[in-house]
Amino acid sequence: MGSTAEVLAVVKADAYGHGAAVCAPLLATAGARWLGVTSVEEGVRVREACAETAADASPSILVMCGLWDGEAADLVEHSLTPVVWEAFHLDLLEAEAGRRGLKRGSLPVHVEIDTGMARQGVAADHRLASLLKRFTPDSALRLEGVLTHFASAEVVDSRQNSAQMTILERALTIVAEHGLQPLWIHAGSSSTMDAGIELPHIAKLALAMGARPMARPGLALYGYSLPLESYGERTSPHRPKLRNDLQPVLTWKTRIVSLREIGAGSTIGYGGTFAARQPMRLALLPVGYADGLRRELSCSDRKPGGWVLIGGRRAPIVGRVSMDLTIVDVSAIADAALGDEAVLIGQQEGESVTADDHARLAATIPYEILCGISDRVPRVIV
Ligand SMILES: *Cc1c(COP(=O)(O)O)cnc(C)c1O
DSSP: OOOTTTEEEEEEEHHHTOHHHHHHHHHHHTTEEEESSSSSSEEEEEEHHHHHHHHOOOOOOEEETTTOOTHHHHHTTTTEEEESSSHHHHHHHHHHHHHOOOTTEEEEEEEOOOOSSSSBBBBBTTTHHHHHHHHHOSSSSEEEEEEEOOSSBBBTOOHHHHHHHHHHHHHHHHHHHTOOSEEEEEEHHHHHHHSSSSSHHHHHHHHTTOOOEEEEEGGGGEEEBBBBBBBTTOOOOOOOOOSOOOOOOEEEEEEEEEEEEEEEEEEEEEOOOOOOSSOOEEEEOOGGGGGGGGGOBBBSSSSSSOEEHHHTEEEOOOOOSSSSOEEOTTTTOOOTTTOOOOEEEEEETTTOOOOOHHHHHHOOHHHHHTSSOOOOOOOOOO
């Protein structure tokens, strides 16, 4: 988007499982002037974390999924900026502004346009017009931003991207016709930033109406990107990542807490789904699906599973991943010892296992793997 664009760093879902209390202040200190969260509750936690450990940086915090009855007080109290698209959002905010006697124009809001995702946002027609009529000169509410979200940013030959741009342009025309001049026009996530097609266009639209462009990356901040997709070659086995120069930020590790030898024919874990063909040496790891280690990484006689890294080697998961425990095969890692580190996601002596690997085995996306790492796994900055 060029040097004029601002970056809103998305820290929703506990910073994609990385720990928002850790990541939000780091990002703010590193210069992020905008952070994005899902709910008022998340926003309050992020505001408090920033106040504690990044007191000099006081970022704006965008609550991206609207608000509900009973949340406006916390929202205003903690200076959070809401994304709105329903008349009732404005009702709640106006009522709160009235209770507090807020001055005109002192409560900034961002209006989301539904340009084709049919998830959030107001349609770019008379429905947008009637929302905009609420931003009178006397209102406490101020239209600070207009945004939309792209549905198919990683699909290189999708026609949806340009269709969504056209609708955004129409919406901005309606905004201008109402004599409103938002400070920010924003769109685009990690995938859009890489595809690089829409963002220069958005920057142009923003500058044309005296506003500033902003993009909202999430996943890329944590070192991951989606594979590029193409409708034209959907069955192609080779789907390059949007970017290969990103470094995953998170390492997830545990330790071997028990070791044992089993004989040929023994079965391993719940259901006895894996039987040893020869004597094996097994290591026990105190991690399971309650921590977010996906059960699809289980390995049976019929299906290979995931792996962890021990001593720089791959140790395959054997049997079913259970709630709190996982068994791995260390038969080929002769010096594996009690207390040795086992890497679940990350690198060890040149070998690696990523959230993408887990996602492939669990038939999902890296987002779900990362934000699925549960609360009981401590997050530590290194
Ligand atoms: C989650 C989200 C983003 C960030 O998306 P990534 O794909 O993680 O970069 C941006 N905007 C909105 C509205 C979102 O909900």
